[in-house]
Amino acid sequence: MARASGYDRHITIFSPEGRLHQVEYAFAAVKKNQNMTSVALRGDDSVVCVTQKKVPDKLMDKDFTTHLYNITPNIGALMTGMSPDARALVYRAREIASKFKDKNAYEIPVHYLALKLANIGQVYTQHAYMRPYGVSTMLVSIDQEKGPSLYQIDPAGNYYGYKAAAAGTKDQEAMNALEKVVKKKVTFTEAETIQQAIGCLQAVMGMDFKPSDIEVGVVSKSQKGFIRLSEEQIEAHLQAISEKD
Numbered sequence: 001m002a003r004a005s006g007y008d009r010h011i012t013i014f015s016p017e018g019r020l021h022q023v024e025y026a027f028a029a030v031k032k033n034q035n036m037t038s039v040a041l042r043g044d045d046s047v048v049c050v051t052q053k054k055v056p057d058k059l060m061d062k063d064f065t066t067h068l069y070n071i072t073p074n075i076g077a078l079m080t081g082m083s084p085d086a087r088a089l090v091y092r093a094r095e096i097a098s099k100f101k102d103k104n105a106y107e108i109p110v111h112y113l114a115l116k117l118a119n120i121g122q123v124y125t126q127h128a129y130m131r132p133y134g135v136s137t138m139l140v141s142i143d144q145e146k147g148p149s150l151y152q153i154d155p156a157g158n159y160y161g162y163k164a165a166a167a168g169t170k171d172q173e174a175m176n177a178l179e180k181v182v183k184k185k186v187t188f189t190e191a192e193t194i195q196q197a198i199g200c201l202q203a204v205m206g207m208d209f210k211p212s213d214i215e216v217g218v219v220s221k222s223q224k225g226f227i228r229l230s231e232e233q234i235e236a237h238l239q240a241i242s243e244k245d
Helices: 019-033 081-103 109-121 171-181 190-206 229-245
Strands: 036-044 046-052 069-071 074-082 135-145 147-153 159-161 165-168 214-220 224-229
Touching: 019 135, 019 165, 036 074, 036 135, 036 147, 036 171, 036 190, 046 074, 046 135, 046 190, 069 171, 069 224, 074 081, 074 165, 074 214, 081 109, 081 135, 109 135, 109 147, 109 159, 135 165, 135 214, 147 165, 147 171, 165 171, 165 224, 171 190, 190 229, 214 229
Parallel strands: none
Antiparallel strands: 036 046, 036 165, 046 214, 069 074, 074 135, 135 147, 147 159, 214 224
8 A cells, every 4th residue: 555655665655554654664574574572681780782693605604604793892782684784884883982982082972872863863764865774783891880771773773772572573571581591580690691582592593502692792790801712712602501491
């Protein structure tokens, strides 16, 4: 109906139902592009983000396929959706963070960076010569005063702080699984937070992962900055999960 009526031909035209179809297509791109799911979980002393790692071509070097990025040494991003859009938005985020530090002489707070990226997403829903980024962004960081922080920004320009978040193909199933974890109101250590996040993604996807199947990014009080776990470290956590089961 939308296509027949022409309401999806222009980004700023509302349909009679009050919908912006081009924006909805951006959300669909996050869900359907690459057919992958990502989760993030905030613990008491850390934030963990886990995503599937899919190499689209057997001839590609797997080290050049990633969805985890450093915006600053202490702020990490998990991008779910269209990889070219993700890379472009990461460069914008790094530019914003760099200019903020040059001007103010301290690193950009993660909540302010989330606001800036959300503003970009919202502006891209207003103009005919732009289209929304087909990517969902999760920002993770930790500081001594506020502790661990997790923010999610969607293609329409919404941004919120979360205890746990999910994006991608099975985002709703992942959110339901994460709700059960958060409702326990248990104090999670860094290792437990990692294992809970990986366990949630395994349950949602209905499969046991190999270390090469996933990427894990962590910020915690025990170590400085945003880091990616090696396959050996992921293997140790997968082993601990299987022993619990």
